[in-house]
Amino acid sequence: MVQEEGRQITVRILRGEGVKTQEVEYQVAVEPGWVVLDVVLHIQARMAPDLAVRWNCKAAKCGSCSAEVNGKPRLMCKTRLDDLDLTKPVVVHPIKTFPRIKDLVTDVSWNFEVNKKIQPFTPKKDAAFIYFQEDIDRVQEMRKCIECFLCQNVCHVLRNREQYQRFVGPRFFVRLAGLEMHPLDDADRLKQIEEDGIFLCNITKCCTHVCPEDIHITDNAIIPLKERVIDKSYSFWNWVLQPFSSK
Amino acid sequence: MEQNIAVGKQGWLGTARRDTWWVEPLLILVGLSAFGIYSTYSAVFWDYHFEIGPYLSPFYEPLLVFDWWPFSPAILILWIPLGFRTTCYYYRGAYWRSFFANPPACAVTGWEGKNYAGEAKFPIFVLNFHRYFMYAALLLNVMLWVGAVRSYWWQGELGIGLGSIILTINAFLLMMYSLGCHSLRHLVGGKLDCFSCSSCARTRKRIWDYITRWNEHHKFWAWVSLIWVAFTDFYVRMVSSGVFNDPNTWSNFPRP
Numbered sequence: 001m002v003q004e005e006g007r008q009i010t011v012r013i014l015r016g017e018g019v020k021t022q023e024v025e026y027q028v029a030v031e032p033g034w035v036v037l038d039v040v041l042h043i044q045a046r047m048a049p050d051l052a053v054r055w056n057c058k059a060a061k062c063g064s065c066s067a068e069v070n071g072k073p074r075l076m077c078k079t080r081l082d083d084l085d086l087t088k089p090v091v092v093h094p095i096k097t098f099p100r101i102k103d104l105v106t107d108v109s110w111n112f113e114v115n116k117k118i119q120p121f122t123p124k125k126d127a128a129f130i131y132f133q134e135d136i137d138r139v140q141e142m143r144k145c146i147e148c149f150l151c152q153n154v155c156h157v158l159r160n161r162e163q164y165q166r167f168v169g170p171r172f173f174v175r176l177a178g179l180e181m182h183p184l185d186d187a188d189r190l191k192q193i194e195e196d197g198i199f200l201c202n203i204t205k206c207c208t209h210v211c212p213e214d215i216h217i218t219d220n221a222i223i224p225l226k227e228r229v230i231d232k233s234y235s236f237w238n239w240v241l242q243p244f245s246s247k
Numbered sequence: 248m249e250q251n252i253a254v255g256k257q258g259w260l261g262t263a264r265r266d267t268w269w270v271e272p273l274l275i276l277v278g279l280s281a282f283g284i285y286s287t288y289s290a291v292f293w294d295y296h297f298e299i300g301p302y303l304s305p306f307y308e309p310l311l312v313f314d315w316w317p318f319s320p321a322i323l324i325l326w327i328p329l330g331f332r333t334t335c336y337y338y339r340g341a342y343w344r345s346f347f348a349n350p351p352a353c354a355v356t357g358w359e360g361k362n363y364a365g366e367a368k369f370p371i372f373v374l375n376f377h378r379y380f381m382y383a384a385l386l387l388n389v390m391l392w393v394g395a396v397r398s399y400w401w402q403g404e405l406g407i408g409l410g411s412i413i414l415t416i417n418a419f420l421l422m423m424y425s426l427g428c429h430s431l432r433h434l435v436g437g438k439l440d441c442f443s444c445s446s447c448a449r450t451r452k453r454i455w456d457y458i459t460r461w462n463e464h465h466k467f468w469a470w471v472s473l474i475w476v477a478f479t480d481f482y483v484r485m486v487s488s489g490v491f492n493d494p495n496t497w498s499n500f501p502r503p
Contacts, residue, residue: 071263071354091263096354132443134452156350161363183441199375200365203340206353219429219462223336227433230375 006031009081010089011039013051017102024048025089030081036092037065037076040104052103060212063148067104068093073150073210095153108149114168121179122187135183141220142178144213145171151207151217157200167197170207170217177221180228190225190232198225260348262355272352275345278470279338282477289480290321297321297480299487300500301401302410304480305417308387308394324387331384332473334377336429337465339366378430388425391418401497408495410486417479420472427461427468 006029015024026043037055044051056062058077065076070084070091084090098106123129151170157163168176176196180189207217215221231238262268289297290306297304304321311323332338343349350357366374395418398411425431436455442448461468485491489503 068263068354070265072266073354085265088265093263131441134442135440154353156357157363157365159354160350160357160359162361163363181440183444185440197365197367199367199372200363202343202349202365203336204343204350204353205340206350209353218336218340223429224433224437226375227378227430228438230378231433231438234375236379 007086009039009086011043012089012091013040013043013104014091014093015048015051015103016100018100021100023091032082034081035077036067036069036074036079036081036084036090039081039090040076040092052101052105054105061146063146063212066095066148066150066153068095068153073154075148075150075212078212095149097153097155097159098149108152110164111147111149111152111169111171114172115175118168118172118175118179119187119189119192121182121185123184124186127184127186129184131183138181138220139178141215142174142181144215145174146213147171148212150210150212154206154210155201156204156206157197157202161200163197163200167200170201170222172196173198173201173225174215174217174221177225180225190229193225194229194233198222198229201226257356259356259358260351262352264352264354268352268355272345272348275341278473279342279345282473285477286325286480289484290319290325293319293321296484296487299483299503300408300410300493300495300497301398302408302414302483302486302493303394303397304483305391305394305414305421305476306480309390327380327383327387328476330380331377331425332469334374334380335465335469336377337469339374377428378434381425381428381430384425384428385431388418388422391421394418402499404497404499406496408493408497408500410482410493410495413479413482417472417475420468420475423461424465424468424472426458427463427465428458429462429465432458432462 008027009030011026011028012023013026014021016022026047028039028042030039037058040051040053041055044053053065055065055077057064060075060078063075066073067076068074069076069079073095076092081090092104094100094104094106098108098110101107149171151174152158155170157167158169173193173196176189176193179185179187180193201222203218203223205218208215208219211217257263286306289304297307298310303310306321306325308324311320316323344351348357364371366372395411395415398414399405399407432455435458436442436448436451439448439451442452442455482491486493487503493500
């Protein structure tokens with residue numbers, strides 16, 4: 001056994017293709033200030049050149065290096081080793097909800113297909129494109145999304161219930177909220193939002209907890225959308241006043 | 248050095264998490280169960296110990312006594328906070344986790360399988376009508392403030408007792424919980440797309456900003472108000488049954 005200089009830690013990475021997987025354990029000498037992605041790239045460079053991992057910016061802005069570190073969905077580049085208990089092996093798994101391609105790389109293309117179905121920003125024909133910051137604050141929060149899909153991964157409606165056909169997931173409710181609340185957007189989206197499974201969400205807030213951009217997904221996107229759908233389709237007052245309203 | 252380790256499938260409550268993820272759902276389970284048992288006991292097994300002097304238990308505020316109603320007057324009131332809290336967006340997340348393991352915690356395997364309707368089908372769909380319980384709860388908040396103010400008057404004499412302070416804190420905490428409600432936040436301003444388009448919308452935005460601030464701590468207000476309302480009822484019950492003596496300024500405060 002060859003050991004490197006520096007503090008030795010044990011890292012276990014789930015490796016394999018498709019459903020054939022096993023954890024492979026590595027002994028790694030780490031340096032101060034490293035994040036989990038540093039360790040994984042170190043292993044790839046020195047010990048396992050065939051280790052598959054997706055990453056780009058290493059600055060928590062591209063959303064590529066999503067994984068489950070010690071069971072928690074996180075960006076590997078934003079997970080510092082000194083925040084982990086290094087007396088036990090650091091366990092790195094790929095995100096669970098999407099099919100594994102190889103090692104830590106999963107196929108998240110389902111999300112891109114869902115995204116295509118969303119009607120893009122649809123301004124009024126005579127929109128002046130002048131609005132105040134207070135009108136756009138809510139929308140800008142939704143635009144912070146880096147599409148790491150950690151929220152999609154942790155949401156039990158997808159993760160455990162596999163409702164891929166009936167539920168677009170928190171990431172796309174964030175996008176829909178940004179469009180629905182936009183002061184210049186003119187599309188009628190609420191019927192589609194209901195069909196996209198907004199009521200399958202049971203508010204357990206895991207999406208919010210894992211969001212690396214600190215978007216308040218549940219409180220600022222999903223719940224406001226639920227309330228708007230209730231307003232539109234299930235409001236008692238609308239039901240009472242419907243016979244008197246002009247079409 | 249490499250070493251290969253086989254990984255089994257994660258079953259119910261399975262997770263690779265190492266933290267004590269089960270503590271929070273367990274505490275919620277215990278806390279909500281304890282409150283449910285205590286409040287049911289206090290409301291259903293009423294023995295006239297809900298009132299003494301100027302103090303009326305918040306479970307019974309406003310006191311509704313009718314000849315045609317042979318049961319506890321609390322039942323005529325408690326459906327409002329029960330409905331308000333059951334349909335509350337915070338509590339929904341809490342009890343879906345703690346009581347139904349759906350899921351038990353983030354990245355912990357709960358019930359699996361595609362037979363899932365979430366909150367989309369009747370009767371669970373009723374949870375989405377939170378706003379109607381909110382209207383009633385706001386009205387009840389006003390009544391609780393009336394009760395709190397009334398607790399400073401006894402037989403025409405202005406005074407103060409420990410019970411008055413407890414009832415006032417109770418009204419304040421329940422008000423803060425109610426004013427941070429997600430449905431109220433939506434109805435006040437959240438439903439608007441443009442906050443700057445009219446003076447009315449700008450005013451609504453200002454109120455929405457306040458409610459947003461309170462809403463960010465909805466969980467805190469939910470728990471503090473829940474614990475305090477039970478404590479308030481307990482205090483009134485203990486004073487009324489003679490276990491505690493309420494320190495107050497009234498010379499003619501009734502002694503049970």
